[in-house]
Amino acid sequence: MRNGIVMTEIDVADEMLSSLRNWVEAEVIPHASEFELPDEYPTAMASQMAHFGLFGATISSEFGGLDLDNITYARVIEELSRGWMSLAGIINSHLICAKLISKFGSEEQKLRWLPSMATGELRGCFSLSEPDSGSDAAALRCRAERDGGEWVINGTKMWVTNGEKAGVVALLARVPDGENENSGGITCFIVEKVPGKEGSGGITISRKIDKLGYRGLETVEMSYVDHRVRHDQLLGDDEGIGNGLRWALSALELGRINVAARGVGVAQAAYDAALAYAKEREAFGRPISQHQAIAFKLAEMATKLEAARLLTYEAARKADAGERVDLAAGMAKLFASETASELALDAMRIHGGNGFSTEYPVERYYRDAPLMIIGEGTSEIQKLVISRALLAED
Numbered sequence: 046m047r048n049g050i051v052m053t054e055i056d057v058a059d060e061m062l063s064s065l066r067n068w069v070e071a072e073v074i075p076h077a078s079e080f081e082l083p084d085e086y087p088t089a090m091a092s093q094m095a096h097f098g099l100f101g102a103t104i105s106s107e108f109g110g111l112d113l114d115n116i117t118y119a120r121v122i123e124e125l126s127r128g129w130m131s132l133a134g135i136i137n138s139h140l141i142c143a144k145l146i147s148k149f150g151s152e153e154q155k156l157r158w159l160p161s162m163a164t165g166e167l168r169g170c171f172s173l174s175e176p177d178s179g180s181d182a183a184a185l186r187c188r189a190e191r192d193g194g195e196w197v198i199n200g201t202k203m204w205v206t207n208g209e210k211a212g213v214v215a216l217l218a219r220v221p222d223g224e225n226e227n228s229g230g231i232t233c234f235i236v237e238k239v240p241g242k243e244g245s246g247g248i249t250i251s252r253k254i255d256k257l258g259y260r261g262l263e264t265v266e267m268s269y270v271d272h273r274v275r276h277d278q279l280l281g282d283d284e285g286i287g288n289g290l291r292w293a294l295s296a297l298e299l300g301r302i303n304v305a306a307r308g309v310g311v312a313q314a315a316y317d318a319a320l321a322y323a324k325e326r327e328a329f330g331r332p333i334s335q336h337q338a339i340a341f342k343l344a345e346m347a348t349k350l351e352a353a354r355l356l357t358y359e360a361a362r363k364a365d366a367g368e369r370v371d372l373a374a375g376m377a378k379l380f381a382s383e384t385a386s387e388l389a390l391d392a393m394r395i396h397g398g399n400g401f402s403t404e405y406p407v408e409r410y411y412r413d414a415p416l417m418i419i420g421e422g423t424s425e426i427q428k429l430v431i432s433r434a435l436l437a438e439d
């Protein structure tokens with residue numbers, strides 16, 4: 046309620062997005078490169094994101110989160126990515142971990158982890174990929190074996206974004222035959238660790254991966270040697286045995302809408318930069334925007350950007366309506382991620398030599414955009430998901 050007027054959920058979302066937009070304009074866009082180029086963690090920006098409540102963006106208000114619907118969350122991710130895509134990465138895998146706990150955890154597990162995750166005091170990450178398995182997630186080798194009331198974990202995990210700062214890891218590991226009817230299956234454990242480089246109790250951050258883009262936040266390799274977790278850290282308790290991969294893939298379906306939203310944000314930034322530069326830069330006696338080749342390029346960019354945004358919002362709308370979203374999320378992720386890469390290159394071309402300089406942000410968009418084509422299922426995997434859904438429709 047404000048001035049005696051009841052505010053609707055839409056008003057609240059718009060107000061939050063408007064504050065976020067002002068912050069991105071004032072604090073993120075002018076300073077992103079100062080952190081991104083030296084690969085430095087943006088501590089103050091992460092604190093401000095916590096202040097906005099973004100670590101609890103999709104966590105239920107029952108546990109102190111904002112409980113945003115998928116459309117609003119997609120708009121938040123788009124806005125952050127327009128400023129600097131890495132900021133979206135700081136919360137995305139944290140919220141995938143929270144989503145798994147919210148959707149499949151026992152009441153006791155929700156109460157144990159979600160309230161401190163909602164404030165950002167406890168940070169989460171998601172660990173499915175391994176050195177020898179990515180797209181083929183079912184081939185993972187990390188193992189968890191029962192020993193009385195505990196499980197002993199051994200294996201190596203790759204590409205763990207936020208792995209160093211996280212205090213909880215949604216870890217996918219294979220349990221041996223004979224545990225229950227889903228034996229031999231992949232199971233999700235909520236591993237607790239001490240945030241920081243050294244790790245704890247048999248967990249080591251074996252290396253920090255130096256990346257082309259998506260810099261400023263850590264993506265690491267993590268090794269588990271005889272790391273012990275209590276049985277009550279098995280997500281969903283006994284029901285979780287062998288259900289981990291299915292649950293993780295369902296959380297990734299929503300993750301794909303968020304990667305699509307990141308693509309829209311980067312594509313918007315690339316388009317905005319290209320438009321402004323084309324109006325200002327002169328060649329052959331007129332602004333380059335007056336040359337038809339550049340004007341048409343801008344027209345194509347704006348059209349693809351709009352299409353990517355509409356696909357992303359439509360997938361989010363379907364998810365909010367409780368509809369099946371594998372097809373819509375796959376299409377949105379495929380199109381928006383490819384669009385981000387195309388528009389980043391277009392923006393670089395329009396900037397000529399300046400596009401190749403670190404003094405202009407387009408080189409960052411060009412380095413960041415390909416991640417969306419890879420993470421949470423490559424474009425080839427999206428085409429598999431889309432074609433399977435189409436073929437199953439009749």
Ligand SMILES: Cc1cc2nc3c(=O)[nH]c(=O)nc-3n(C[C@H](O)[C@H](O)[C@H](O)COP(=O)(O)OP(=O)(O)OC[C@H]3O[C@@H](n4cnc5c(N)ncnc54)[C@H](O)[C@@H]3O)c2cc1C
Binds near residue numbers: 172181205264
């Ligand atoms: C910066 C970064 C951050 C990441 N963060 C995380 C994270 O936090 N947690 C996590 O678990 N993972 C994370 N990942 C891993 C990411 O999800 C994988 O890289 C991705 O799923 C692809 O797996 P891969 O790298 O093993 O490639 P591969 O699976 O080896 O694929 C190689 C190529 O083969 C193609 N291919 C594979 N199978 C098929 C097929 N059946 N048909 C056609 N083509 C195929 C792929 O499309 C790709 O072009 C991250 C990756 C990066 C780069």
